[in-house]
Amino acid sequence: MAWETFVTSGHPAEARSDHVRDDILASWLRSMEMGVDAATLASRKISDEDEIALRRQHNAHLRRAASAAFRRLEPHLSDAKSIMLLADDQGVIIDAIGDASVLDDGQGIHLEVGGQWNEKTVGTNGIGTALKTGKPMYVHAAEHFVEGVQAWTCAGAPIRNPFDNSVIGVVDLSGPPDIFRRHNIALVLAAAREIEIALAEQQRQDRTQLLEAFLQSKYSQADNSVLLLDRNGRILFRRGVDETTFPSSDKLLVGQKLLPDLEAFNAKDLPTLLPPNVEAQGLERLVLDNDYRGAALFLKCDRSLRRPEIGARRIQPRPNVSEEPIHIVCASPKMLEAIELAERAAQANVSVLIQGETGVGKELFARLIHSRLGRPDSPYVPVNCAAISNDLIGAELFGYVDGAFTGAARGGRAGKFEQANGGLLCLDEIGDMPIELQPYLLRALEQRAIYRMGDSKRRPVDVRLVAMTNRDLRQEIEKGKFRRDLFYRIGVVTIEVPPLRERGSDILALLEHFSDHFARETGRPKMSFGADALKMLASYRWPGNVRELRNAVQRIYLVCSGPVVTVKDLPPELRDDFDESEEDSLESILSGNSGDLESIEASAIRRTIAAEKGNLTRVAAVLGISRPTLYRKMRQYRIDRSVGRPD
Known part of the structure; x- marks a missing residue:
């Protein structure tokens, strides 16, 4: 009745009813304003099969990311009278699976590959309304704006680019009205999150391969400002491009699509496609293993402006983080890729999981993300989950009120979530969090609110979460020590920090960096390292990673008396690893x-x-x-x- 009133009067006030949700009413109004005919019996379908094939090809990355989730869910849909659909950012269906009979029925309204389901075409529906609002949306029966679709129910969830948070598609569950359950939205939400994680992994692999192709090319040593573009013309990496060298650097961000697809790109069009005040020196194709990976775009810049060092990142932290600037010294592809991923993740409002061995510098990445939040004086609150007893960690994270437990401070106390409000909460050793506390953490992240222990008052919090671990959380899930749903919630973007032994020449660069640091700190002249000592340092496997290397250099500056460091000046554990005694020799x-x-x-x-x-x-x-x-x-x-x- 509300729908009939609305389509005849066109006034939302007359159609308002306790049975019509605000989101549906707002979508009806948009549909009316766009001129959608409520008497329409079906949506439209792209008639040109070549155009459909081209659209599917253009969204191959999205289809590939969705394939695992779709394969897993398909056997369960056939008996449930349901179909699952994947739509692109224009609301065009590019994949469809599920019950064969429902797929056949869907063709009658073009609920099939090639069908157009944006709001402008067919009004209120699960796909189009989720695209428009950027929110999960279920649309049931007469909530659809056009009459011909009201024999269906659907639930859609937007799929977001893991790095810029833009909506790039929708996953939708549809079927006859009797399959309607409000919790259908939870199923498509879980599928959307799984697709986003797969997309993040795809992009990580693409960046790694593109960076490797660049470093293996003859162009990598050129002292130029450079953008590395994937085959679709999207920026995946940049070097020597910031506000000090390019006034328009904010238009050259990682993740931005700068050029058309490179394989069909004409270099003559380059000057018209670049932002103002940005001039190109040249574009070079990059190939790895005989496969075209993308291109390096070299830019002209004013040499009088300051250029950042390629091998070291210097990041000014917030005053409440540290008095010293952050140094990330690296040139290895894996480490550069991890840094770019961290900087990109900082721009998206998503949780980040940082994985790596003890001593690799995971907290530097957390501080890097914090420094990129763009919020002046935002708090940075670190918590070591392994250093707090199981009995106290809940109170530490969520706080408590007066009298919540024996020994509670008078007047209660705010927890780390509230202290981090408006900033970043860093949970180190997340794998050590007690399993019984994990549902509360999951609820806090999902609801963006916490409840202090002993209190029923809901306290909203705006917190960016970064979790860190040296464990394999997937193995912990199999052991029943970590919740799978929490893993997917905290790991929207996962950053793998490589161990020092996989970073090649970074060992010597870090050695030079720490030597400079401790020379200043101790007031001694900078020492030089003998050839044999350097060889041993470069060959050692560094089980303690960067922390062990730093401690080794500090010990050398405290103990060694000469200006040249020899093998005998190195810590005993390094020498023992190479110069084992005769009784320990396997031979x-x-x-x-x-x-x-x-x-x-x-x-x-x-x-x-x-x-x-x-x-x-x-x-x-x-x-x-x-x-x-x-x-x-x-x-x-x-x-x-x-x-x-x-x-």
């Missing part, structure tokens, strides 16, 4: 009188303990034995945990 064990299996086993345990710095959990994992077995064998062979040598 001597096998060739000498002690070549029995027990001696080999004892030596393997000693060497692994030394390499893993006494971390027995990692020692057991490396040796492929359980911790109880490791303890038993250490007692059997009288192995001292602290030094890795017999008593």
Whole structure:
């Protein structure tokens, strides 16, 4: 009745009813203003099959990202009288799966590949209204604006680009009215999030391959400002391009589509496509493994302006973060790609998961994201989940009111979520969070609000979450120690920080950086490193990563007396890794009188303990034995945990 009143009168006030939601009424009004005929019996379909094929090809990345979710859900749809649809950013359906009979019925209203379902074409519907509002939306029966679609129910969720948060498509569940459940929206929301995670992984791989192609090309050493573009003309990486060198750098952001598809691009059109005050020096194609990956666009800039160093990032932090600037020293492709991903993730309002071994510098990435939030004086609140007891972590995160528990401070206390309001909350060692507390964290992130312990008052919070871990959370999920839904919520964008041993020449660059730092700090002249010492430092596997390297350089400046660092000046653990004693040499064990299996086993345990710095959990994992077995064998062979040598 409300729909009939509205389409005949055209006045929302007359159609308003307790049974008509505000979002639906607003969509009806838009449909009316755009001239959509409410008596329409079906949507429209693109008639040219070549155009449909071209559109599907243009959205190949979106279809590829959705394929895993669609394969997983398809067997469950056929018995549920439901179909699942994937639409592009124009509301055109590019994929459809599900119940065969429902797919056939859908063709009658062009609910099929090539069907156009934006609001301008067919009014209020799950796909078009989700696209228009950018929100999940269910549209049931007579809530549809055009009469011919009111025999259907649908629920759509927007799919967002993980890096600029723009809506690039919709996943939709449709079928006859009897399949309607309000929680259908939860299914498409989960599918949309899974697609976004797959998109983020695709883009990460694309950037890595493009960067590798550039670094292997003859152009990588040129001292130019450069933009690396993928095959679609989108900027994936930039070097020497910021506000100090280009006034229009805000129009040359990573993720922006700068040029048309490069394979059909005419270089003569380049001057007309670039922003004002930006001039190109040239465009070079980039190939990796005989596959075209994209192009490097070299830009002209004023040499009198300051140019940033390529190998080191210097980022001014907020006053409440640290008094020292952030330094990320790198030139390796994996590390540069991680930095670009972090900077891009900072511009999107999404949660970020940072993964990496202990000591790789995960918190530097969290601080980098915080520095890019664009909010002056925004708080940065770090929390180490492993350093707080299970009994107190809930109160630490969410706060508590007076009398919430024995020992609670009088008057209560705000938790870390409230302290981080308007800024960034960094949860380190997220894998150590108790499983029973994880649903509360998930609820806080979903509702953007918290409840203090002992209180029923809802407190809204605007917090950007960055979680960090050195664990494999997927393995923790299989063990039942981490919730799968929380993993997908905190890992919209996942940044893998590579270990130092995979960063090649970065070891020597970091050595130079820390040497400069500790020379200033200790007031000593800067030391030089002998060739043998440099070779050993470059070859060492650095199980403690950047933190271990920093500590090693600090020790050298505190202990070494000469101006040149030699092998004997290096920390003992570095020398032991290469210059093992005769009794620990595998060759001597096998060739000498002690070549029995027990001696080999004892030596393997000693060497692994030394390499893993006494971390027995990692020692057991490396040796492929359980911790109880490791303890038993250490007692059997009288192995001292602290030094890795017999008593």
